[in-house]
Amino acid sequence: MPHFIIEYSSNLDDEIKMQGLMSTLQDTALETGVFPLGGIRFRAVRCDTYLIADGDPENAFVHMTLKLGHGRDKATRMEVAEKLFESLKKYFEPIFVRRPLGLSFELVELEKDLSFKENNIHKYIRQKQN
Secondary structure: OOEEEEEEEHHHOOOOOHHHHHHHHHHHHHHOOOOOHHHOEEEEEEEOOOOOOOOOOOOEEEEEEEEEOOOOOHHHHHHHHHHHHHHHHHHHHHHHOOOOEEEEEEEEEOOHHHOOOOOOHHHHHHHHHO
16 A cells, blocks of 8 residues: 655656656566555655745755555565655655755655555456456
8 A cells, every 4th residue: 555645846847757757666666576466556745835044046956755564574664765866866866966956865664553445456357457
């Protein structure tokens, strides 16, 4: 159940291909072997109102949060987080060299007893494969 939430400043609209970014990060997540395809969720949140550092309108940000179900050991979480952040940095490298940009990422492990979910997507993926 990895849920990826990408928040970004709206001044990046013309420079980000959000579907491409999500596909790149999904590929990275799948390559780790930690997540099943049917559990991966991405969403992007464009932020129209923000203040970054000195308020220069060229300043931009991207922050990604990965909400992860309980149960993976810290070493696994760390390895996944490092690979995803490297993928995020690589994707934004061309923008990073041209303009002020803050990139950040955090992995949050959800508390087992307080995380509720119901999902039939795995079933539909299996049916499509048969």
